[in-house]
Amino acid sequence: MGDLMEKYGTANRALAQVTWLRVGGPAQMFFQIPDLAALGEVLAALPEDLPVFPLGAGSNLIVRDGGLKAAVIKLGRGFMECHCADGLVTAGAALPDAMLARRAAEAGHDLTFLRTIPGTVGGALRMNAGCYGSYVSDVLVSAEVMHRDGRLEELPAEALGLVYRSSNLPADTIITKAQFRVPLGDPAALKARMQEQLAKRDATQPVKDRTAGSTFRNPSGHSSTGRADDSHDLKAWKLIQEAGMQGARIGGAQMSEKHANFLVNTGSASAADLEALGEAVRKKVYEKSGIQLEWEIMRIGEP
Numbered sequence: 001m002g003d004l005m006e007k008y009g010t011a012n013r014a015l016a017q018v019t020w021l022r023v024g025g026p027a028q029m030f031f032q033i034p035d036l037a038a039l040g041e042v043l044a045a046l047p048e049d050l051p052v053f054p055l056g057a058g059s060n061l062i063v064r065d066g067g068l069k070a071a072v073i074k075l076g077r078g079f080m081e082c083h084c085a086d087g088l089v090t091a092g093a094a095l096p097d098a099m100l101a102r103r104a105a106e107a108g109h110d111l112t113f114l115r116t117i118p119g120t121v122g123g124a125l126r127m128n129a130g131c132y133g134s135y136v137s138d139v140l141v142s143a144e145v146m147h148r149d150g151r152l153e154e155l156p157a158e159a160l161g162l163v164y165r166s167s168n169l170p171a172d173t174i175i176t177k178a179q180f181r182v183p184l185g186d187p188a189a190l191k192a193r194m195q196e197q198l199a200k201r202d203a204t205q206p207v208k209d210r211t212a213g214s215t216f217r218n219p220s221g222h223s224s225t226g227r228a229d230d231s232h233d234l235k236a237w238k239l240i241q242e243a244g245m246q247g248a249r250i251g252g253a254q255m256s257e258k259h260a261n262f263l264v265n266t267g268s269a270s271a272a273d274l275e276a277l278g279e280a281v282r283k284k285v286y287e288k289s290g291i292q293l294e295w296e297i298m299r300i301g302e303p
Contacts, residue, residue: 001045008032008042015063015301018055018074020118021212021263023271024063025301027053027072035078036176040150043174046071052148052172053300056123057096060212065271066302073174075122081177084109088141089182093122093175097129105190110183111139115194116201118213122175128162132197137162144177145169152176165217165296206258210265215255215278216240216293236293237261243284250277263297275299 005011013030016022028050033039046052051070055061079094084107091100101115113134117124125143128136140157147153148170161168169175201207216236237260240246246260252269255277256262263274282293 001047004031004042004045005029008034008038012067013072015055015058015068015072019058019061019063019212020210021062021265021269021271021274022210023065023265023269023274025065025067025271027068027070029071031071031073032076033073033078034076036146036152038078039073039075039146039174039176040152042071042073043146043148043150052174054122054172054174056094056120057118059118060123060127060297062212062271062274062297062299064275064299064301064303068301075174075176079176087181087184089180091121091178091180093120093125093177095121097121097124101194104182105185105194106187108184108187108190110185110190111180112190112193112197116197121178125160125162125175125178126167126169127165128167135162139180139182141179141181143175143179146174146176148172204259206256206262206264209256209262210267211256211262212297214261214296215263216261216282217296219291219293234291235261239285239289239291239293240281243281243288245281245284248277248281250280253277255281271301272303 008031010030012026014026015024031042053070053072055072055074075094079092081092082095082100082103083090084104089104089109097114097117097119100121101111104111113131117129117131124136142154142156144154218236219234240260245255247257248255251273252266253273254264254266256264263278285291285293
């Protein structure tokens with residue numbers, strides 16, 4: 001293990017350095033993995049009783065201040081491939097969603113719904129990411145994964161159990177690649193659509209602040225395919241507004257004044273501040289509406 005730590009790893013790496021909210025204590029082990037061979041090598045050498053946590057962009061994550069007793073695996077450039085042909089798009093798990101959308105559009109392949117989603121392809125699969133009425137589950141064909149024991153396997157989309165904002169993948173299974181079947185389109189038209197999406201996002205969301213995207217899931221229904229049922233107007237941001245919690249603060253944490261469902265680190269927040277504010281919002285919303293909001297941001301680690 002010592003040689004692999006020297007090649008790829010760091011002990012007690014502060015996870016605040018690699019998450020969008022810039023909070024979080026250290027990981028017991030942190031590995032930057034360049035390619036598939038290195039990933040298999042590291043997994044095979046890890047102690048069996050040490051949990052494994054795959055980390056994408058850290059864009060939908062609160063790491064608690066006590067850190068994470070685990071081996072954190074972050075995939076590098078060897079997992080950023082992108083190939084488009086005849087309606088099929090193959091993408092590495094470390095490729096940012098926005099970059100995938102742009103590259104696909106240039107080749108006349110429509111993955112425009114991913115353009116404004118923060119994160120990577122691996123995270124998009126694990127959370128069944130969606131926007132503008134489209135979801136990963138609508139277009140996913142298969143995923144290549146590496147299991148905790150080093151086995152590489154290609155799974156059909158239905159094996160991932162994709163539902164609204166979740167999948168059934170074990171926490172220590174690492175997505176390495178994905179294949180999508182997508183509609184074809186005119187590259188110029190796809191580019192124009194993405195520009196419109198960006199303009200809408202920038203007008204309504206606090207993109208210049210330190211956030212992790214939507215804090216809570218919309219409490220609307222959803223189908224077994226992962227498609228949200230928007231037939232009724234139960235939106236998390238609206239419930240937060242009605243509970244009087246837009247702009248609320250605890251320490252350096254604040255619910256955004258621009259979008260009520262965005263939790264912001266104003267610069268001095270601890271993970272404890274952020275989580276405490278989120279729980280205070282959930283309590284107020286429940287008192288006001290009787291609806292229990294569910295976290296969309298993943299929270300991990302020790303207090």
